[in-house]
Amino acid sequence: MKRKKIVTIGGGTGSFTLLSGLKKYQYDLTAIVTMADDGGSTGKLRDELGVLPPGDIRQCLVALSDSSEELRELMNYRFESGGLEGHNFGNLFLSALEKINGSFSGGIIEAIKILNVNGSVVPVSEDSMRLVIKLNDGRLLSGEKELDENTQIHEIGIHEVRLASRVRANKRAVKAIDEADFIVIGPGDHYGSIVPNLLVSGIKKAIKKTKAKIVFVAPLTNKKGHTEGFTVLDYVKNIETLIGSGRIDFVVYNSKKPHRDMITKYEKQEGKKSLVLCKYANDKKYRIVEGDLLRKEKIVTAKGDKLAHTRAFIRHDSDKLARAITLITEYSEYRSFNIL
């Protein structure tokens, strides 16, 4: 039987979670990954070595890797002290491979061999991408890292995110979208991981044209000043301003409430309505999968990852997420699924 072709679009932890789940099924997987990251270890490498941002690519490679647990742990290892502090080993690995091969894509092809990756991992563009963030007061911020670091965003709010200059879509990404059976957008940080991919005009065009079914996976939580108070429908509408109204076929979202303590913690950080609201099932335009998509276990992070304990802990469960997607790919004739 021909394997169904799934293309995921995103970056970071969201794609890692989704791909970790999907790889257990017999899909032909291609991960299209944002290249807009310019903070942290990745940002330093971009600045100092002139490489393309390795961080999001690394997470997708590790998710799809069939190599040993040790090698995968190594790829996520973060140095804790000295001149290497904060650098992620896997990022250094990809940067060195880019240098040796003379191109980022050549480096990824090597990495795919070394890490025994089952699937394709494709940067959305091979040009250097920079985000410009327009705030509600008209001010412009430059660089993706501002999204995380600039606290003015919390008060003023984001009006729009765009690219500093036009970049060419990666031809392999366009081809994958063209040939896909299903395209899964998300989950992931809205302006940091999802939108940058859809700002690349060649990608937008390809999504408008493809015969693939398009699935959107809504995030679990909103971010203060970014998507404050968003409902699932708000996310869908926002994405459709980029890829065309009515273009999304399926919407997947979590309808299980996290533990109260967790909600309190998030509300302190991200404001009231920090959970993405699910007033959604009534909209008849989209076919939906709703249910418990929450990760239960405490999140195990790579050793030496100091940032880990400061990170969000409401996360998707990769197996539940993959089951939700599989429901769609196997039973796409059904209108909606409630798997709670």
Added chain:
Amino acid sequence: MKRKKIVTIGGGTGSFTLLSGLKKYQYDLTAIVTMADDGGSTGKLRDELGVLPPGDIRQCLVALSDSSEELRELMNYRFESGGLEGHNFGNLFLSALEKINGSFSGGIIEAIKILNVNGSVVPVSEDSMRLVIKLNDGRLLSGEKELDENTQIHEIGIHEVRLASRVRANKRAVKAIDEADFIVIGPGDHYGSIVPNLLVSGIKKAIKKTKAKIVFVAPLTNKKGHTEGFTVLDYVKNIETLIGSGRIDFVVYNSKKPHRDMITKYEKQEGKKSLVLCKYANDKKYRIVEGDLLRKEKIVTAKGDKLAHTRAFIRHDSDKLARAITLITEYSEYRSFNIL
């Protein structure tokens, strides 16, 4: 047929060359490697991360690796700019594995799996080793890197090299020496790579006790202030002050003259008699293998290795060296071999 057990003792490029040649034969190989390096990328990692020195180990792992050429090239890749400048990727790889595994030896075991290494690579000690260099005027220098960097050595000369404090021999190294059929000491930088191994008293003892035949491979060139004007016999005697008089069974040395231009270049740098003299064949105490052991081709270095062009270019050829050793292991009943 039982494979013959060969233990090599050394570090750096010398061990890399020897092992690269020997691995093409059916030997059971164990590389015992100095842990005294504290310069360059390795020195920085020792200081900043508190790890054991990875550089010499890395070279032996790469030499014995059966993985792809690309992965081996990656391990030797040196970053050229920014905060990572001068760091060798393979060194970062070993340091990260040491951190993740909680011990250097545990890290090496992982590395052996990942790099598909055929043989054992064993640090001479798992304690932190520091060299003390006593000059001829009685002054003391601290640290192996002084051997390369302190130009006073050129004028004053080295009286003796010792360890700053007693370190314990690695039990696995002692066991390998104990069970070996042949032990090959060298080639390598005399005070930088060879002597430090033999200063570890547990290693000395093991070499005195073992039934293995002991082979010494003389270096090709002398170093100013280190071993200025040494003949092959001077090296042998110097080694035997450490492991016991008459302990060496076979001496392997090059008797082919390099190109005149090369000699001129070396004499400018290392003084007259910069080549190791071969007035040696007459000494009846040792069985000898002499011949052309020189590498002919231009040395291909890892991309991005800025130091490469400043390095010595009179080098052993790994295949010729391995053939010389094989002559000994296969025909050890012969008294001497002239393979010129």
